Amino acid sequence: MMLRNAAGRRAVATAAAAAVSLTLALTACSGTTKDSADKGTAEAGSSAKADPDAPLKKGLKLAFLPKQINNPYEKIVDEAGIAAAKEYGGTGKEVGPSDASASSQVSYINTLIQQRQDAILIAANDPNAVCGPLKQAMKKDIKVVAYDSDTAKDCRQVFINQASSEEIGRSLVQHLGEQIGHKGKIAILSATQNATNQNTWIEFMKEELKLPRYKEMKLVKVAYGDDADQKSFQQTQGLMQAYPDLKGIISPTTVGIAAAARYLSDSSYKGKVVLNGLGTPNQMRAYIKNGTVEQFSLWNPEELGYLGSYAAAALASGQITGAQGEKFKAGKLGEYTIGKDGEVILGEPTVFDAGNIDTFDF
Numbered sequence: 099m100m101l102r103n104a105a106g107r108r109a110v111a112t113a114a115a116a117a118v119s120l121t122l123a124l125t126a127c128s129g130t131t132k133d134s135a136d137k138g139t140a141e142a143g144s145s146a147k148a149d150p151d152a153p154l155k156k157g158l159k160l161a162f163l164p165k166q167i168n169n170p171y172e173k174i175v176d177e178a179g180i181a182a183a184k185e186y187g188g189t190g191k192e193v194g195p196s197d198a199s200a201s202s203q204v205s206y207i208n209t210l211i212q213q214r215q216d217a218i219l220i221a222a223n224d225p226n227a228v229c230g231p232l233k234q235a236m237k238k239d240i241k242v243v244a245y246d247s248d249t250a251k252d253c254r255q256v257f258i259n260q261a262s263s264e265e266i267g268r269s270l271v272q273h274l275g276e277q278i279g280h281k282g283k284i285a286i287l288s289a290t291q292n293a294t295n296q297n298t299w300i301e302f303m304k305e306e307l308k309l310p311r312y313k314e315m316k317l318v319k320v321a322y323g324d325d326a327d328q329k330s331f332q333q334t335q336g337l338m339q340a341y342p343d344l345k346g347i348i349s350p351t352t353v354g355i356a357a358a359a360r361y362l363s364d365s366s367y368k369g370k371v372v373l374n375g376l377g378t379p380n381q382m383r384a385y386i387k388n389g390t391v392e393q394f395s396l397w398n399p400e401e402l403g404y405l406g407s408y409a410a411a412a413l414a415s416g417q418i419t420g421a422q423g424e425k426f427k428a429g430k431l432g433e434y435t436i437g438k439d440g441e442v443i444l445g446e447p448t449v450f451d452a453g454n455i456d457t458f459d460f
Contacts, residue, residue, distance in 0.1 A: 149417060150418070150426070154186045154415045155411075156188070157188065159190075160191075160410050162406075164246075165222075165290075165293070165325060166197060174400060180403075182429060186408075186429075197326075198293075201224070201227050203220065204227065207232060214238075216241065216414040221247045222294055243410045247293050260444050261444060262443060265447075266299050267299040274348055275311070281345070282314070282315060283316050287330060287347055289324065303348065325354070328357075331361050338361075355391075356382065358375075359373055359390050373390065380460060387452070398444075398448075398460070399460060405428050405431055409426065409442060412427075
């Protein structure tokens with residue numbers, strides 16, 4: 099499945115416009131229970147019984163725990179999920195650390211347990227560092243939904259994935275390869291070294307690069323900007339100093355791609371080094387228009403938060419347990435089916451370029 103082209107995006111634009119309205123300055127206890135805190139995921143959920151006809155409970159309390167509280171992309175996701183909770187009579191809030199270190203989310207999980215939230219929705223900075231407290235949460239019948247960046251599978255019931263991880267990783271290499279004629283040195287500017295989503299995508303990027311068509315492309319460096327704007331800017335500068343003949347950079351992080359674009363746009367490398375990756379239209383519009391970036395990709399982050407919110411509500415209401423094959427309704431997004439290991443895929447991303455970027459506002 100390839101990413102959508104400009105020709106097929108009018109429906110996406112309509113959906114994005116109809117999604118939860120957000121004005122942005124850019125810079126997820128009751129129901130079914132777990133039989134064992136150590137199983138704590140679809141494995142344990144499969145022994146509990148789902149009631150797909152159960153109504154969504156009123157008054158559910160959801161807490162969104164992003165990688166970092168000041169991440170503009172995750173702010174979009176979380177605010178959309180909080181707004182979605184109002185549709186089914188629940189409430190939501192966003193809490194989280196100011197940094198994206200591996201252990202930074204642990205104290206927040208412990209506090210949310212004490213507050214007896216009905217569900218915790220987390221974009222994990224590290225798949226394992228958060229597991230202990232998340233298992234304690236599930237033991238107390240607090241539902242756990244991972245979104246954007248997964249935890250270890252036994253530390254949550256459901257994972258809301260933006261799109262197929264393989265599709266994201268491979269397509270970014272495919273797009274960059276076409277842009278540089280499948281020749282030259284390339285680098286990756288990632289977020290943190292332990293980010294589950296980033297590492298999964300990078301593994302698929304490396305697998306794609308093994309194919310014969312990329313024999314004249316060489317991955318010379320994976321740099322980490324820790325989802326911090328200034329560090330990502332400095333990492334881009336460092337890449338160009340170390341590899342002045344670099345042909346392309348893939349940055350699968352909204353913070354990273356914006357920082358890299360800012361560096362390239364004011365450098366002698368503008369128009370010479372191809373930058374591709376994952377970004378939001380409002381962050382990247384200026385760089386598309388000034389020729390620094392030709393294209394980039396992303397899903398609708400509002401829909402990601404919206405879907406996560408409804409998945410958490412379905413869990414907390416006993417409609418689903420996280421077992422493969424279960425179905426639930428996500429409001430205006432329609433029905434979704436839980437896949438292997440509790441994964442729910444939002445859909446395929448969109449490619450943004452000069453031809454369509456002005457039709458999006460997020």
